[in-house]
Amino acid sequence: MPGPMPPPDLAGLSLAEIARLAEERRLPPVAQWQPAHCGHSGMAIAADGTWFHEGSPIGRPAMVRLFSTILRREPEGGYVLVTPVEKLDIDVADAPFLAVELKSEGEGAARRLAFRLNTGDLVVAGPDHRLRVEERQDGPHPYLHVRDRLDALVARPVYYELAALALAEGGEPPALWSDGACFPLVPA
Incomplete structure (x- = not known):
């Protein structure tokens, strides 16, 4: 799977272009993946949207974008990072x-x-x-x-x-x- 693209400049796009880009975004089918629960990821998302791994902010925006594509909210309300082979909890302070x-x-x-x-x-x-x-x-x-x-x-x-x-x-x-x-x- 290719890595996530850098964020576009919203001000330079028309709403039609924005809608097209939003619809074209292909995300992994995380809802279909049902792997075994493997524990906690050591990751958290603060209320200000900052992503952390083991207490340190993740400084690479491309990594945050990549992790965001495998984020899922479980029916009971918790959040997980999910791949076809593993599911790891992630703490979310407010919204992801x-x-x-x-x-x-x-x-x-x-x-x-x-x-x-x-x-x-x-x-x-x-x-x-x-x-x-x-x-x-x-x-x-x-x-x-x-x-x-x-x-x-x-x-x-x-x-x-x-x-x-x-x-x-x-x-x-x-x-x-x-x-x-x-x-x-x-x-x-």
Whole structure:
């Protein structure tokens, strides 16, 4: 399998190009792999999206991108790195991905929102990639569904961009459309 490509520059791409790149991304069929559990990987993903191995940050973005392609969330809620021959636990503090950049095109119901994740993945919010906001003691936590049972925490600056767009549209409650789906930007 070829290694993951470096992340594209979101600002230089149209939403149509972003959607095409997101759809072309081929991931390993981790949902089909059912190997024996082999223990803990010694890896963790911090709430800020930093990946660690045995307490040290993984400094090579290509390694993080590669590991992210074999990440799976189990039905009982835990996270694992899975290959055809082994399954290893990985600790995840909040969400395994972080949405770090936003691109918006259009307005109202014709709007499309694209996100770049800390792993370089591109995700266009829509019916299959929903935005949601959870209220917690420390404030709202916005999430973007990435794939299967994996979400990205929307970075605070990106959430502020979303909020500014929603407030400019004047809806009550503040909400944004993307790819034909409407997403309230307040906790449910």
